[in-house]
Amino acid sequence: MAEIKEGNSLFQKPIKENGMPAFVKPINPTTGKGYSAMNALILGMQRHDDPRWMSADAARYAGNWVKKDEKGTMIEFPKTSDIQAIRTAEGKVIKDDAGVTQTKTVEFEKPQRGQAFLFNGSQLKDLQPLEEFLAKQNEGQTLSPNERAAKMIDDSKAVIIHGGQEAYYDKLRDAIIMPEPEHFENETKYLQTAIHQLAHWSGHESRLNRPMEGKFGSLDYAREEMRAAIAGILIGGELKIGHNFGQQAAYMSTFAKILKDEPFEIAKATRDAQKIANLLLGTSQKREQKQGAEPGFKKGDEINYLDTTYKVLETYKTKSIKVEDADGTRKVLKPDYGLYKSLLEAKTNPREPEMVLEEEQGQSEEQGQTQKIGR
Incomplete structure (x- = not known):
């Protein structure tokens, strides 16, 4: 609303002062996937020329770091489960012999609003030069x-x-x-x-x-x-x-x-x-074409989900997988686990799912022989 009143919104100014498009499609450079429309709009309103966006954890896992004093941009997503530490009756965290905290996946009855702070490529250190990233993105594009x-x-x-x-x-x-x-x-x-x-x-x-x-x-x-x-x-x-x-x-x-x-x-x-x-x-x-083949995981897969990145360390004949998150926590996931299904969806679905909102649609009568829309 503030941008509209100032005349600076994406609707009013499609080109920035430097001649670049006002909106650059945001993308996660680790997964190569885009963001849902609402989050894409939020990230695009930051007016960065660099399309790459990651959470601090995902960036650190990929060997990159957020520059000092940089501020993240918050996005929201439907969260269907949460990973929580396993605790004793007294509330003490349980760890294995290697000192790794044991966790469990808690499924929610209804999707909850999850939040994450993302940082643009221009806010990160040790990232691949933008020109190289864009050139690789355009490989094979003949049009x-x-x-x-x-x-x-x-x-x-x-x-x-x-x-x-x-x-x-x-x-x-x-x-x-x-x-x-x-x-x-x-x-x-x-x-x-x-x-x-x-x-x-x-x-x-x-x-x-x-x-x-x-x-x-x-x-x-x-x-x-x-x-x-x-x-x-x-x-x-x-x-x-x-x-x-x-x-x-x-x-x-x-x-x-x-x-x-x-x-x-x-x-x-x-x-x-x-x-x-x-x-x-x-x-x-x-x-649909991607889902024509049977989806699954392979060793070395890196999957960005919620505010972290999971790396597949092992795959088993039972289709179970061993994963490690950005904090170094490892766990074995079976196909019927909620996190397993969520990671599989995150891998095969090129975009984040949207929050589902109830809406009422009004109706009005059609008049005249020609109905002009979008003049």
Whole structure:
């Protein structure tokens, strides 16, 4: 809200003073995985050029250290279990012959809010140079960001009609209306605008089925715009094409009102934006392909889970594994253990699960022969 009032939000200023994109997709360099939409937004709002983020424990385990006086950025995640020390009836910690504290995994009946403080790569010492990390990330990528964006738009099979001066999604015709490409400042601006309209297109009842009946200028209309804008930020960060929410001035005061009156709306909007990004980028399909093979562990696996990193020391024929966390605590996990299942999910799932929030969706009547969304 403060950034919106100052005119410095990601919606209003997609480019930083140094010419770099305002939002850089955050990634855990140890696991190579991204963060859930809400956490990605929180980390991206810190405006670092370095995409790498880790907890202090995970960084130390990887041989890196937090620089003096640096402050972490807090994220939240659904926590389904906790590792606790085993104690005697008198409350004394039990240790084995090697002096290692014995632990147990406690499962929660309902997910609880877990928290962790993460540090950006620029806040860490002895980290691989950013240029080398980015070069390795781009290995094997034969398409430019604009080419990847154009391919994503084409792969969506959305109906795009060129002509006129406005860019919008017509829900009744299930078609995107775009000005001719030459009317845009450059190809990137055209692609960014098309991606924003694709985000609205995703809400059709045959796809993600979001409520989009609000009239222009209404709160319901602004809620849909917020979802499309955040989705554009996430997709632009993934494709490295950046984002451009062209009509931001018309919605900022309404965005600020929504965030003030309905604080949880930002979490709901980012959850929906993640679904949009998954649909358009094909994340769901990639995940299904990965899960086609039987998932499992192998010796040497390093898995970032909650606020620590687990290293697989041994695997057994029974599928049990011996792991060591960043503090040096070792334990054997059987397939039916909660921590075993959580680590397997963390390894195979490319993103953190979102917090589940209850939401009420209002309904309104559809009017007119054309319903413009995302003007």
